[in-house]
Amino acid sequence: MSASGGHRSQLSYGVMAAALALLLVLTKVFSSGGDNLLGALGFLLLAGTLAGELFEPLKLPHLTAYLITGLIAGPHLLGLVGHHAVEEMTFVNSLALALIALAGGAELKIEVLRQELRSISVANALHIVLGAPLIALVFYLARPMIPFAQQLTPMALLGVALLWGATAVSRSPAATLALLSQTRAKGPLANNALAFIMLSDAAVAVFFSVVLVLARPMIDPSVELSLKELGELGHELLGSVAVGTTMGLLLAGYMRLVGAQMQLVLLVLGFVIWETLRYLHFDTLLTFLVAGFVVQNLSNQGPAFLHAVERLSSVVFVLFFTSAGAHLDLPLLGKMWPVALLLAGSRAVIATGISKLSSRLVNDHPMVARWGWTSLVSQAGLTLGLVIILERAFPAFGGDLRSLGVATVAINEMVGPLLFKMGLDRAGETSHEPEPTRPAPEGEAS
């Protein structure tokens, strides 16, 4: 992603603004209903890129520009991208998540991890042990504002609240990585945020599964406590690490022996291998995270690998976040905003408090202690995935719970990147180097 807004002239911004307006008109005239997948993808890619550049002088993250572009063009506002097209675009998600996990793993260098291990372990433990119960408590107390919660018995409500707490401590690896990629931020805050959020993904996956097993009998008294699911989870996680390690070694070997057409290799990984592993019940994010980590730390191919991932990501992230913006359910948010705002706000406050406490306990770098909390607000795909699991597990109220989850994620998705960008800027870690201007090297452009 370009980080070179400072190099653009006013004329360039004028051209881009005019182009964006023309694009809107063109798409509005020709695209009836906006349900043409290719047209929608093209529009979002082009409009997102332009909006990202136009937002640069305002010091807003590109990610926010992409979300807003999708939101405005989406089915609830201008309708340039229709419901059907938005649903069909979910195929981009697996590729985007695969790239995010690969890049996330490859960004984690052993030496950085060693430096940050104490900090991120304590922070993760505190968010799970303190943060989740506190958020659950807020949910429990907000009962009068949540229609479906009023029908639940106190014990069932406690179970649902615990599940809500477990879901709420999930973060957004996608937003974190996209923002770090755009700003090319380097420094203690960037390192700590990346390491914490990537590892918290694995921690939250385990924690969520444990809470789900414990909460099920509380919500449905006819169900008995079963440890079988925990055993399955253990197998899933260990298997994912093993597959990820193998995949990473194969990737490193391929890069060393062949080294060409990494974009196509990444497409195969993102579409085919991702879906296959998902079908086989592996934790795909963890698998790809481990693969990226292995390439970076067990071979000398790390920098080239990261470069290849970032080049493909520059296209995929725009589509991923603009389609996420188009996916935001505005009417639902309009209906649920008071309770969603309460839950999102209390989550942010609790996360900030725990971040400060954790930093004090482990004596974090001053920039991490001061601005570390800004990386904890974003939520996106992972949280939505957890909410969908809840919807399936509890059909009686799962739909309502999912709606509430989507509304809360919508707020966090919009506010989180803004806060993190502000944190990185204030910590002085964002880069001002321009994007490379040379043409593609041979064989790398596809």
Place this chain on the structure above:
Amino acid sequence: MTSLGYLLGLLLLAYLGTFLVGNRAIRGFGLSSSVEYVVLGFLLGPVLGILQRDALSTFDPLTHLAIGWLALLVGLDYGHNNNIRVRLRSGLAGTLVALLTLGLLVLVLWWLLPLQVKLDPAQRLTLAAGVAIACTETTHHAVRWVVERYKAQGPLARLLGEMTDVEDLVPIVACALVFALNPTQDAPLPAGTAALVSLGLGVGIGLLTAALLGREFRLDESWRLLLGASLLAIGLSVQTRMPPLTALFAMGVTISISSQHRSEIVQMTAPSERAVLLPALLVAGARLDLSSNSAVPVIALVAVLGRLVAKLLCGLAMKGLVPEARSARPWMGLSLVSAGGLAMSIGLAFHLRFPGLIGDAVLASAAGASLLGEFIGPPALRSTLAHCGELGNATETPLPGGRS
């Protein structure tokens, strides 16, 4: 076979394609027109039943994308041969040869079609024109393949290289006209204006893209802009029931003319050509259906033979009128019968837009022309250039099909 399996196969083929041709130099792997991938698709599809037509239709958006992207690449490099601007007279010669081939084929098919199938005049014209359009091009890949492999150098080699680079305009514009004259019931535009709108769309989005590419060439941003603009143009073309070929070709030509980064863009996108072409050819082969109507193989045979005759006549005309071709043998027209990517793209575009007899016949004719062209075109061209004394130190590498 699942959708994932198909996708993996297509991506692997794209991967293979990028290794067969690196950058703009033809390394000499595979046949000159890549028709072997059409044959492979035909074997995996209709013959063995591994690639099923219904499942392939899941990938229709990808097929549209491939057709459009190939047309964009043709447009970006249009009027340039090895990065040198094509001479006006070569351009005119190429355009006239294409027009002559197209006109002759339309006449022959219009006259012979009633002997095989009963069609109303509009359908008859669409079928005759569609088949003729798919059989018009001479693929510049084959000419480059021979020229580079046999180190040919001389006025005739240059002329043929330039002609085959320029003549693509004729089938692409004709394709837009045929699509425009056959509006679907739900087409949002009247028949007369659709072709103009399609061209205008390409030009408009091309100008927009060129303006956005700006003064400084930024690699990742350029990819995003070019890909986004292409997807938008393809999507809007499909929406207006027009061929993505035309809009994307117009877009490519417009960017080529109006952007100061033409050479960087061509260099950036060139490696993607084979990566897109080979899966598209495989899909085209798998979509071939010679048994849907008994007239399909007959029409394809007539088209292929008609194409041979038309190209022979073009060769004779060139020998008489173009100084560079004076010393060539009378049958030099056979050097122009190689067909490939563009013919199959047009075949696919018709197949998607006119399901049934018309689509099947156009695609089968394109495949037939590519297959026969592969056996006749490169050896005839090599022989013609050798006769004119334009071959350099020939390598011992055998010609396609085992010929030496």
